[in-house]
Amino acid sequence: MKTSEMKLVVIITEDELEPRLTKEILALGARGYTASRVHGEGWHGARKSEWEGENVRIETIVPEPIANSILAHIADRYLPHYATVVYIQTVSILRVEKFT
Amino acid sequence: MKTSEMKLVVIITEDELEPRLTKEILALGARGYTASRVHGEGWHGARKSEWEGENVRIETIVPEPIANSILAHIADRYLPHYATVVYIQTVSILRVEKFT
Amino acid sequence: MKTSEMKLVVIITEDELEPRLTKEILALGARGYTASRVHGEGWHGARKSEWEGENVRIETIVPEPIANSILAHIADRYLPHYATVVYIQTVSILRVEKFT
Numbered sequence: 001m002k003t004s005e006m007k008l009v010v011i012i013t014e015d016e017l018e019p020r021l022t023k024e025i026l027a028l029g030a031r032g033y034t035a036s037r038v039h040g041e042g043w044h045g046a047r048k049s050e051w052e053g054e055n056v057r058i059e060t061i062v063p064e065p066i067a068n069s070i071l072a073h074i075a076d077r078y079l080p081h082y083a084t085v086v087y088i089q090t091v092s093i094l095r096v097e098k099f100t
Numbered sequence: 101m102k103t104s105e106m107k108l109v110v111i112i113t114e115d116e117l118e119p120r121l122t123k124e125i126l127a128l129g130a131r132g133y134t135a136s137r138v139h140g141e142g143w144h145g146a147r148k149s150e151w152e153g154e155n156v157r158i159e160t161i162v163p164e165p166i167a168n169s170i171l172a173h174i175a176d177r178y179l180p181h182y183a184t185v186v187y188i189q190t191v192s193i194l195r196v197e198k199f200t
Numbered sequence: 201m202k203t204s205e206m207k208l209v210v211i212i213t214e215d216e217l218e219p220r221l222t223k224e225i226l227a228l229g230a231r232g233y234t235a236s237r238v239h240g241e242g243w244h245g246a247r248k249s250e251w252e253g254e255n256v257r258i259e260t261i262v263p264e265p266i267a268n269s270i271l272a273h274i275a276d277r278y279l280p281h282y283a284t285v286v287y288i289q290t291v292s293i294l295r296v297e298k299f300t
Binding site: 101103106108122126130131132133134135136161189190191192193194195198199 | 210212236237238239240241242243255257268271272274275279285286287288289
Binding site: 001003006008022026030031032033034035036061089090091092093094095098099 | 110112136137138139140141142143155157168171172174175179185186187188189
C-alpha cells in the first residue's frame with residue numbers, strides 16, 4: 001500500500017469562529033477539513049471566560065508549505081485574540097492527489 | 101513507564117457507513133474502535149454532495165500489519181465509492197496486549 | 201514559524217469519569233484539556249459492558265515528564281478498573297509557554 005506523508009493541522013478554538021476560520025483554511029490551500037464539537041478548560045487565550053464553554057476542533061491534512069501558512073495565519077490573527085490551541089503532526093495518507 | 105509503538109488508523113467517512121465499516125475493521129483484526137460525529141467540507145469523493153453533511157470519524161489502534169490490511173480494504177472498497185479520508189500515525193501505548 | 205515539540209496524550213474512557221480524570225490531569229501539571237463525546241466497542245477493560253456506551257475522549261498537550269506522570273497515573277488508577285485506552289504522540293506546537 002503506497003502511502004505519502006502530509007501534515008495534519010489541528011486547531012481547537014471558540015465555537016463561533018468555525019465559519020470564518022474554515023473559509024480561511026480553504027483559501028490558504030487546504031482541500032477540505034473535518035470539524036467537531038468539543039469542550040475544555042484552560043489553555044487560556046485572550047477571552048478565558050469563553051474558553052470554558054463550547055469549542056470546535058478543526059482538522060485538515062495539507063502539504064507542509066500550506067501547514068506553515070495556516071500556522072502563520074493562526075499565530076497572526078487568532079492566538080493574540082482568541083482562546084486557541086494549534087498543533088501539527090505528520091500523517092501517512094493514501095491518494096496524495098486528494099490533498100494537494 | 102514501558103510503552104510500545106502501534107499504528108493509529110483514522111477514517112473519516114459518511115455517517116451511514118459506520119456499522120458496516122466498524123464490523124469490517126474488527127473482522128480485519130482490530131480489537132476495538134472509537135467513533136464520533138463530525139462534519140466537514142471538501143476532500144470530495146464519489147458522492148460529493150453527501151460529504152458536506154454528517155460524517156463519522158473512526159479511530160482504531162492496531163499492529164502495523166493490520167493497519168495495512170485496513171488501508172488496503174479502504175482503498176479497495178471505500179475510496180472509489182464514498183467520500184473518505186484515511187490516515188495513519190504512530191502512537192505510543194501502554195499494555196500492548198490490549199491491541200494485538 | 202518557530203514550533204516546539206510537546207507530547208499529546210489522548211485518553212478514551214468511561215463518560216462518567218471525565219470530571220475526576222480532568223481534575224487529576226490538571227493537578228499533575230497539564231495546563232488545559234479538550235474533551236468530546238465518543239462511542240465505541242472493544243478494548244475491553246474491567247467493565248466491558250459499560251464500554252459499549254457513551255465514552256469520553258480527552259486530549260491534553262504537555263511536556264514529556266508530565267505525559268509520563270499522566271501515563272503512570274492512568275496505569276495505576278484506571279487501567280485495572282475501567283475500560284480505558286491511552287496513547288501518546290509527539291506534536292509540534294506554537295507558543296510553548298502555553299503548555300508548560
